[in-house]
Amino acid sequence: MSEGCKRCNCRRSKCLKLYCECFAAGVYCVDSCACVNCYNKPEFEDTVLDIRQQIEARNPLAFTPKVVDNAIGSSPNFTEEQDLTTPSSARHKRGCNCKKSKCLKRYCECFQAKVGCSSACRCEGCKNTFGVTPEPVYNRAKRWASHPAEKLDNVKGAIACIKAPGIIHYSPTWEGISDISKLTPLSHPCSRAAFSSASSSSSAKIPQAQLPSSQLQPSGAHYDIPYDDTPEILEETSNPTKVVKASSPNQKRVSPPQSQSRLRERSPTGLRSGRKFNLQAMPSFPPLTPHRNSKEGTNEIENDDK
DNA sequence: GAGTTTGAAACT
DNA sequence: CAGTTTCAAACTC
Ligand SMILES: [Zn+2]
Ligand SMILES: [Zn+2]
Ligand SMILES: [Zn+2]
Ligand SMILES: [Zn+2]
Ligand SMILES: [Zn+2]
Ligand SMILES: [Zn+2]
Numbered sequence: 001m002s003e004g005c006k007r008c009n010c011r012r013s014k015c016l017k018l019y020c021e022c023f024a025a026g027v028y029c030v031d032s033c034a035c036v037n038c039y040n041k042p043e044f045e046d047t048v049l050d051i052r053q054q055i056e057a058r059n060p061l062a063f064t065p066k067v068v069d070n071a072i073g074s075s076p077n078f079t080e081e082q083d084l085t086t087p088s089s090a091r092h093k094r095g096c097n098c099k100k101s102k103c104l105k106r107y108c109e110c111f112q113a114k115v116g117c118s119s120a121c122r123c124e125g126c127k128n129t130f131g132v133t134p135e136p137v138y139n140r141a142k143r144w145a146s147h148p149a150e151k152l153d154n155v156k157g158a159i160a161c162i163k164a165p166g167i168i169h170y171s172p173t174w175e176g177i178s179d180i181s182k183l184t185p186l187s188h189p190c191s192r193a194a195f196s197s198a199s200s201s202s203s204a205k206i207p208q209a210q211l212p213s214s215q216l217q218p219s220g221a222h223y224d225i226p227y228d229d230t231p232e233i234l235e236e237t238s239n240p241t242k243v244v245k246a247s248s249p250n251q252k253r254v255s256p257p258q259s260q261s262r263l264r265e266r267s268p269t270g271l272r273s274g275r276k277f278n279l280q281a282m283p284s285f286p287p288l289t290p291h292r293n294s295k296e297g298t299n300e301i302e303n304d305d306k
Numbered sequence: 307g308a309g310t311t312t313g314a315a316a317c318t
Numbered sequence: 319c320a321g322t323t324t325c326a327a328a329c330t331c
Contacts, residue, residue: 010326018315019325062315097313106328107312309331316324 004032015040016051018062023048026063067092067113088115088131095120103128 007030013019015029015038022029022040028048029040039047055062071089092110095118101107102125103117110117116131117123 008326012325013315017325019327021327024315058316094314099313101312101328105312107314109314112328307331309329311329312327314325314327316322318320318322 007033008035010035014038016048018055066094066109067115087133090115091118092120096123098123102126
């Protein structure tokens with residue numbers, strides 16, 4: 001069983017857009033992926049990183065975990081273990097925008113992540129019950145901040161629009177405020193896949209700068225995100241042998257998206273080669289957003305026709 | 307397996 | 319920022 005867990009099945013994104021689950025997760029595609037024209041491979045590391053940065057520039061949180069657990073650091077409760085009977089205070093940072101699924105199918109990212117909807121969600125007719133009353137626990141309904149967001153449309157028989165737990169802070173995008181990064185409880189079905197936290201050596205932990213004072217920033221400028229989560233994403237392979245790179249056999253680093261004119265098929269356009277440097281022995285992938293490079297030029301990808 | 311539905315991501 | 323298009327997964331048959 002279990003053949004390799006199949007991953008993505010992209011056909012037109014070259015696995016270089018967030019449409020690709022692998023790319024979005026910050027990992028390279030694997031053999032079990034059924035993608036076509038995949039550039040999300042180590043051989044195209046340069047391109048992958050370049051595109052990643054472009055997307056990241058557009059949305060700094062693009063590669064941030066979509067779901068975060070608000071409970072962490074929430075209360076001084078050191079209970080730490082919440083056992084498995086917690087209502088899961090985790091929530092989707094950007095929320096969903098479901099219109100027809102009522103957040104009861106996997107079309108809904110909240111549902112798929114098994115987390116309750118929150119005020120960040122703009123779903124209609126939400127019936128998602130995750131995050132609330134996980135079980136018959138003696139837990140009183142904590143006041144979930146049910147958000148009145150939803151229009152009062154006709155409620156077909158009482159609705160239980162439960163949304164977000166009280167921890168929700170109203171914010172333009174609280175997605176930025178809580179980045180605790182901790183989630184993805186997904187157990188990787190596949191054997192090895194993402195990393196698991198390198199524990200190993202001690203030293204190193206990059207505390208990174210932290211803004212001591214308040215970081216409350218209502219709206220306004222997006223100077224820098226409040227905190228950058230720690231999205232470490234790595235990937236399988238641990239190639240003990242050597243780093244890829246340098247070798248550059250005959251691969252053509254190409255860059256795909258150069259904005260190919262809107263002509264059908266993205267035209268091959270010219271290539272722009274630039275240079276980028278980065279990387280340091282990465283286990284596998286994109287480091288994340290630890291540093292920001294000014295710009296990178298880049299390469300091009302071969303685009304294929306339709 | 308093909309075909310439809312769905313909502314995020316991308317684009318305008 | 320909203321409207322539209324594109325995309326790949328979830329779902330249905
Ligand atoms: Zn893909
Ligand atoms: Zn893949
Ligand atoms: Zn791929
Ligand atoms: Zn939803
Ligand atoms: Zn939701
Ligand atoms: Zn919902």
